[in-house]
Amino acid sequence: MDALKCIVTRRSVRDFSEKKVGDKDLLEILKCGMYAPSARNRKPWHFIVMRKKETMIRITEFHPHAMMLNSASVAIAVVADTSLEKNKGYLVQDCSAAVQNILLAAHSLGLGAVWLGIYPRKKRMKGLSELLELPENVAPLAVVAIGHPEKKLEQLDRFDVARIHYEKW
Amino acid sequence: MDALKCIVTRRSVRDFSEKKVGDKDLLEILKCGMYAPSARNRKPWHFIVMRKKETMIRITEFHPHAMMLNSASVAIAVVADTSLEKNKGYLVQDCSAAVQNILLAAHSLGLGAVWLGIYPRKKRMKGLSELLELPENVAPLAVVAIGHPEKKLEQLDRFDVARIHYEKW
Numbered sequence: 001m002d003a004l005k006c007i008v009t010r011r012s013v014r015d016f017s018e019k020k021v022g023d024k025d026l027l028e029i030l031k032c033g034m035y036a037p038s039a040r041n042r043k044p045w046h047f048i049v050m051r052k053k054e055t056m057i058r059i060t061e062f063h064p065h066a067m068m069l070n071s072a073s074v075a076i077a078v079v080a081d082t083s084l085e086k087n088k089g090y091l092v093q094d095c096s097a098a099v100q101n102i103l104l105a106a107h108s109l110g111l112g113a114v115w116l117g118i119y120p121r122k123k124r125m126k127g128l129s130e131l132l133e134l135p136e137n138v139a140p141l142a143v144v145a146i147g148h149p150e151k152k153l154e155q156l157d158r159f160d161v162a163r164i165h166y167e168k169w
Numbered sequence: 170m171d172a173l174k175c176i177v178t179r180r181s182v183r184d185f186s187e188k189k190v191g192d193k194d195l196l197e198i199l200k201c202g203m204y205a206p207s208a209r210n211r212k213p214w215h216f217i218v219m220r221k222k223e224t225m226i227r228i229t230e231f232h233p234h235a236m237m238l239n240s241a242s243v244a245i246a247v248v249a250d251t252s253l254e255k256n257k258g259y260l261v262q263d264c265s266a267a268v269q270n271i272l273l274a275a276h277s278l279g280l281g282a283v284w285l286g287i288y289p290r291k292k293r294m295k296g297l298s299e300l301l302e303l304p305e306n307v308a309p310l311a312v313v314a315i316g317h318p319e320k321k322l323e324q325l326d327r328f329d330v331a332r333i334h335y336e337k338w
Contacts, residue, residue, distance in 0.1 A: 001171065001172045002170065002171070002172065002277075003170045003171065003172040003174075003175035003176075003273060003274070003276075003277035004197065004201065004274060004277055004278075005172075006172035007172075007201045007204050007270050007273065007274060008200065008201065008204045010204065010206075012206055028173065030333055031177065031328045032173065032176045032177065034327045034328055034329060034332060035176050035177045035179065035327050036269065037179075037181055037269075037272065037284050039286055043327070043329075043332075045332060046332045046333075046334060046338075047332055047333050047334070048334045048335070048336070048337065048338065049333060049334065049335050049336070050336060051335070051336070052336055055336055055337075087286070088289075089288070089289040089290070090286055092261050092262060092265070093261060093265040093268075093286070093288075093310075093311070096261070096262040096265035096266055096269070097265055097266070097268065097269040099262075099266065100205065100206075100265070100266040100269040100270065101176050101269065103206065104172060104176065104273070105172070105173060105176060107172075108171075108172035108173055109173075115206050117208055117256070117259055117262070119258070119262075120257075120258040121258070131337075132334075132336075132337045132338055133337045133338050134338050135338060138338065141262075142262070158203045158204050158212070159200045159203055160203060160212075163203060163212075163214060163215045163216055164199055164215075164216050164218060165215060165216065165217045165218065165301075166217070166218050166220070167217070167218070167219060167220070167221055167224055167301075168217065168224075168300075168301045168302045169215075169217065169301055169302050169303050169304060169307065
């Protein structure tokens with residue numbers, strides 16, 4: 001799929017069919033996560049792949065908007081190794097860029113995905129850290145649910161000229 | 170350009186030729202920024218386009234790693250309207266996804282771009298807010314410098330299997 005088309009046709013997909021996401025596609029998606037830029041090229045991310053339904057369903061116990069994990073084929077937790085942070089304050093930005101790459105890669109492979117916010121909600125961070133047995137220096141940023149879309153979603157019109165300014169506000 | 174190829178071949182470009190970035194490409198890039206996902210679909214972003222060299226050079230006065238703005242054709246400040254934030258804590262993630270879309274769109278158009286960190290550095294945020302005359306409710310996240318690359322950069326190997334975990338850390 002063309003890159004620009006991929007960016008503007010990507011939608012948050014929350015309804016998945018029962019078809020499994022293949023391991024080759026999954027690896028491609030994870031690779032794309034690792035090609036995000038990061039402050040001072042510190043690459044602070046790790047990716048926890050969840051395939052087991054019981055792992056995914058436990059997330060719905062502490063996350064109020066995670067019901068799509070019931071039908072997702074795979075979920076990826078994007079977490080950050082805070083000990084790799086040299087310049088304080090860029091971990092969230094680095095990992096968010098990685099999440100966006102993951103969402104785009106999934107879409108370009110004909111899959112659907114949705115970004116579940118974890119950071120900075122204390123309850124969600126604690127729940128996910130315990131579930132995934134994260135070390136103390138590792139902080140969870142987000143979970144991405146991935147699967148084959150149940151139906152095709154149309155492109156939305158999100159262009160808004162009022163959001164563009166020239167030289168100053 | 171193919172989306173997956175775009176993601177893995179994108180590099181941070183800091184050396185630009187004198188060729189101008191066209192307005193059509195610029196609009197395409199800005200549009201892609203607006204197609205990022207955002208928490209509760211709040212779309213908190215605004216984009217300040219800088220074409221004037223004197224505006225860009227003033228950024229180098231308060232940003233220690235912004236010398237590439239001397240040769241960039243255009244710069245885009247990605248800023249967030251904090252009054253659109255319903256769920257505290259997601260503005261940075263939303264705007265980072267928008268920045269990543271901008272970087273990928275520029276690369277897919279044959280342009281080069283680099284992400285300059287602004288948030289959460291107080292001095293840079295103050296400097297940019299004053300320069301761009303941002304209202305009090307608007308916070309700057311980043312600046313993206315864009316131009317035609319001076320030379321072609323090779324794809325790096327950023328895949329690291331040690332960053333992938335299964336079911337738990």
